[in-house]
Amino acid sequence: MSNVKTFTNGFIKENPVFILLLGLCPTLGVTTSAINGLGMGLATTFVLFMANMVVSMVKKGIPDKVRIPAYIVIIASFVTIVDLAMAAYAFDLHRSLGLFIPLIVVNCVVLGRAEAFASKNNVVSSMVDGLGMGLGFTFALTLLGAVRELLGSNAIFNIKLVEADGMIVFVLAPGAFIALAYLIALMNKLSKK
Amino acid sequence: MAKKESTFVNMVLTLFLVCGIAAGALGYIYTITKEPIETAKKDFLYKQINVVVPGADQGEIGEPIEKEGLKFYVVKDNSGQVIGTAVESFTESGFSGRFDIIVGFDQDGKILDSNVLTHKETPGLGDKMSKDVAPWNEQFKEKDPASYKLIVKKDGGDVDAITAATISSRGYCDALQKAYDGYMKFKNEGGIK
Numbered sequence: 001m002s003n004v005k006t007f008t009n010g011f012i013k014e015n016p017v018f019i020l021l022l023g024l025c026p027t028l029g030v031t032t033s034a035i036n037g038l039g040m041g042l043a044t045t046f047v048l049f050m051a052n053m054v055v056s057m058v059k060k061g062i063p064d065k066v067r068i069p070a071y072i073v074i075i076a077s078f079v080t081i082v083d084l085a086m087a088a089y090a091f092d093l094h095r096s097l098g099l100f101i102p103l104i105v106v107n108c109v110v111l112g113r114a115e116a117f118a119s120k121n122n123v124v125s126s127m128v129d130g131l132g133m134g135l136g137f138t139f140a141l142t143l144l145g146a147v148r149e150l151l152g153s154n155a156i157f158n159i160k161l162v163e164a165d166g167m168i169v170f171v172l173a174p175g176a177f178i179a180l181a182y183l184i185a186l187m188n189k190l191s192k193k
Numbered sequence: 194m195a196k197k198e199s200t201f202v203n204m205v206l207t208l209f210l211v212c213g214i215a216a217g218a219l220g221y222i223y224t225i226t227k228e229p230i231e232t233a234k235k236d237f238l239y240k241q242i243n244v245v246v247p248g249a250d251q252g253e254i255g256e257p258i259e260k261e262g263l264k265f266y267v268v269k270d271n272s273g274q275v276i277g278t279a280v281e282s283f284t285e286s287g288f289s290g291r292f293d294i295i296v297g298f299d300q301d302g303k304i305l306d307s308n309v310l311t312h313k314e315t316p317g318l319g320d321k322m323s324k325d326v327a328p329w330n331e332q333f334k335e336k337d338p339a340s341y342k343l344i345v346k347k348d349g350g351d352v353d354a355i356t357a358a359t360i361s362s363r364g365y366c367d368a369l370q371k372a373y374d375g376y377m378k379f380k381n382e383g384g385i386k
Binding site for chain 1: 197198199200203204207208211212215218219222223226229230233234236237311313315316317318357
């Protein structure tokens with residue numbers, strides 16, 4: 001499989017959120033606004049990219065039976081690095097995402113790609129896969145966040161469009177499910193053609 | 194290079210190595226981000242103190258004094274005159290558990306202003322208690338809790354609750370009351386110097 005195909009795969013055909021339905025905890029949890037979705041997506045992209053790269057580099061040196069704990073340690077380290085770096089250099093974003101950053105460790109997209117892709121492919125295509133998947137995840141989260149923010153608080157990227165209360169249900173947990181379901185339906189419709 | 198066999202020695206050694214490298218890397222990142230994180234936290238807190246005790250940025254904010262879970266920051270102007278005290282307070286009875294607020298009091302115990310520091314309340318509803326979201330907490334300005342009942346109107350007090358977020362409003366009042374009680378005790382014990 002060519003690298004270009006690997007990259008676009010993560011974006012559309014195997015989009016982690018819309019098609020694979022992986023990593024739904026942060027997807028539903030943080031997307032109350034577009035900026036939160038974007039921040040979470042980029043943090044996850046970094047972890048995916050780095051974890052995929054390192055896992056594919058060390059895969060031969062890790063005995064099969066202990067590969068899961070080894071991968072988890074690698075992933076958890078990168079998540080902690082993101083957590084610390086964000087607290088240091090993007091404090092406001094860290095305040096609104098803080099609770100969810102440590103949860104990237106157990107985001108099934110990350111371990112899923114390490115196990116299903118990086119442990120079987122070379123370094124370059126693993127990096128491309130991590131980047132594609134990560135950006136696909138970012139795209140999905142930003143889109144979902146934008147839809148929920150627009151309907152729920154009449155704003156987009158924190159810019160108020162109409163001075164009125166929105167449909168609050170979209171900012172709450174049930175709205176996350178509703179908005180995601182409609183987006184998935186739309187994606188299915190579009191990709192069928 | 195052939196894949197490593199899953200022998201006992203191999204597994205132990207590999208995991209040991211992976212964890213060792215991860216620990217080293219995290220330790221290093223921690224030391225370089227420690228200072229920026231502390232500065233960012235302090236900047237944020239000082240910005241909030243300036244909100245609740247206007248003019249604090251031109252004066253001097255004292256070292257925090259901790260008492261019974263509350264933190265007191267005595268604020269002086271350039272000539273050494275006390276202009277107010279910022280109190281970090283909290284409540285356990287928010288809609289999603291604990292949240293922290295900061296309140297400024299003048300010398301007579303009147304509320305100068307207040308704001309939320311960290312919270313997990315519902316976006317679109319309970320988060321209106323934060324100044325960044327809605328002007329709700331302006332109603333406490335210039336109020337003296339000795340005569341002004343810090344209880345929502347529904348329960349027989351003087352406070353207009355946030356529509357559809359009575360529990361968050363009650364929590365905010367609880368935190369304010371705690372701050373006031375603590376502040377009066379602090380003042381009477383001669384804590385303001």
